[in-house]
Amino acid sequence: MHPRLTTTPAAATVFTMVLTQGPVSRVEIARRSGLSSAAVTKAARPFIEAGYLEELAATERTAPGAGRPASPLTIRPDREFFCGVKITHEELIGVVTDLRAEPLVSAHRPLDTTSVEGVVSALAGLVSELLAADPAYGERCHALGLAVSGDVDKAHGVMRYSPFLHWRQVPLARLAAEATGLTVTIENDVKSLAVAEQWFGDGVGAASFALVTVGVGIGCGLVVNDRVMAGSHGVAGEIGHVPVGGDEPECHCGGRGCVEAIAGTAPLLAAVRAASGDGSLTVEAAIGAAHAGDAAVREVFARAAHAIGLAMAAMANLFGPERIIVTGDVPGLLSYGLFEEQLNRSFAAQAFGAAADCRLLLRPRSFEQWARGAAAVAIQQQFTLDGV
Amino acid sequence: MHPRLTTTPAAATVFTMVLTQGPVSRVEIARRSGLSSAAVTKAARPFIEAGYLEELAATERTAPGAGRPASPLTIRPDREFFCGVKITHEELIGVVTDLRAEPLVSAHRPLDTTSVEGVVSALAGLVSELLAADPAYGERCHALGLAVSGDVDKAHGVMRYSPFLHWRQVPLARLAAEATGLTVTIENDVKSLAVAEQWFGDGVGAASFALVTVGVGIGCGLVVNDRVMAGSHGVAGEIGHVPVGGDEPECHCGGRGCVEAIAGTAPLLAAVRAASGDGSLTVEAAIGAAHAGDAAVREVFARAAHAIGLAMAAMANLFGPERIIVTGDVPGLLSYGLFEEQLNRSFAAQAFGAAADCRLLLRPRSFEQWARGAAAVAIQQQFTLDGV
């Protein structure tokens, strides 16, 4: 139906470079990749013929002076579409994206059950709803990515363990493929988001970076040498259980002093309520109060930011990433500068030597971004040779 | 003089497999590497002709039943020798090893200066002393590895920064090459030790593992996907500054609660002296006292082991190594079970989920092992294609 285009390393290199680094001339690709320009010409041709890439008319001279102007290669984003769905224990969030993982439509679907059959059939419904939004999607969308929190065996398409769904050893990729008729990739949700940043977000151009997600839990996706780190026992990036609090709070994991037990949504809310004396305060209201100048509440946020900053410093000391992207799904938490200042200060204080040179990027990300991450994994799967 | 034998990926794969996995038959190499057996035959030939590998007589049948018996390939360890030197601020420790990085001779040389010229000339003296030990060394030793603590630019052979020697931007590889006439590789000391474990020690067979060194500082070398992690700003593996102590002790790095400020040699000694009331106690004497049953001193050691265990758990949660090798240069500290029990307990308590499945290996390593690590880096450099 659609024969694989990326069969050789050169093909994968050329295509991903055009996809992720915007319009680039062939010589420039050759320079950046170390390939000969002849190889680039050959590798690019099948993609152009299949409609994935095209030559941009040379409008502006790149280099000043004489010479034949370059005709940069660029992606044709609407050549193929990808479906991405983030699965939580209470709802499905889905998007259809173009080749650049840019969301075109999105939809939700609440889950009234966490049974495998129930989730898969809700998924099938959501996907067909999404693909019905435009006839082009139905024609040119063949891949579906799923992002789930927990222990995912991507290579075999098996959900090894999901604490929230109470699933163990579920062959989710196969079930979803049967229910939707699409090629399905599954991946851990934080890793999926890391892939989206790696190819289409703030990780572009960095061989190594870390993505820290602040929310109910504190998660972390690590990209080292252009590859998302897997962890030999299925565990990696569990920054939430770095013990920065001394003996202080006990954590649900059995440990003590975990960041997550200080700065996760639940303990944060409890601390905010205790500080304000208002037992029914919401996080949003607390953010408002802090922004208005409530010192006690500000202090609570600062303590949480301090814990996260220390854990990030511990991580940076161990790995030395080029950048750290901090995301949070609570609107306003990152943006109002509530966290930012303390986060930077605590990170800088604990980062060792040159590790402090690592750039911190605070980037609020909406719920849709998680679904986008799932689509990004499907895209990467299709155009990479890694696990093939 | 000695033309490079490892020109192709297949050659590197075959040779390193024989070198690190002991005698192996060609078919077995093919099976493990994914190469065709024809490719193995072709790749192995130059190494056999040059005297680096040889066929072992098939003494024992490997597989039961019929068939032509395998003639396994094995390394000829004395085909070439390697020199490795660990440089500290007060002495040089050097070894000559065979191809398996097995030390054959060793020698020390105290340093009365930390000036670049002084160290390089002492190095030249030590190397010529070592190579004089056997005429074969002089004939068949062409490479020297140097291990130094601090920020090393291995690719360019430049010592970027050494806190103990007070060096900045020293082109050490070039200087040492001029002084000794050998091909010189330089690398960070902890990474060097990690390389030795990766190829010739307890890391063999693991695609990812961590090496934790307990001593004056607490260091860590990380191997991910068969590669030693570098860190984008030159920093990686700084486990010593993971803040597990809460606000407690202030560290020389400017942070608070660092493991190193609790379990490094200096703070450990201070704590032991305070606990015993004996202001002139040595670490060795303290170990003896603890072993004899002194509760206060035991408590101090347990607190240090706890801190290290927590930091190791933080590291394992972040990166999910297959194994963790813990080494220490204080004799008896690891071996008497003083640390071991508490280390295991604290690690297990704080390791998240499957990260606790990671095996902990306590391996006392003598000072010579550090010099061996330097030689191992030189060996790896010669038979790998990575940075070439």
Add this chain to the structure above:
DNA sequence: ATTCAATTCTTGACGAAGTTAATTACTGCT
């Protein structure tokens, strides 16, 4: 003893993927 099956190793033809070097294509400047 001879044949046969099983396994290891070797050999030479072939193929895929990239390189080098020459050629063509297109521009601005004189």
Add this chain to the structure above:
DNA sequence: AGCAGTAATTAACTTCGTCAAGAATTGAAT
């Protein structure tokens, strides 16, 4: 118009590995 300069293409060649066939070497069956 001619020329210098850069971009892209083309064709011949190199390299590295696979494939398929056969040689080598053993144990077991006839």
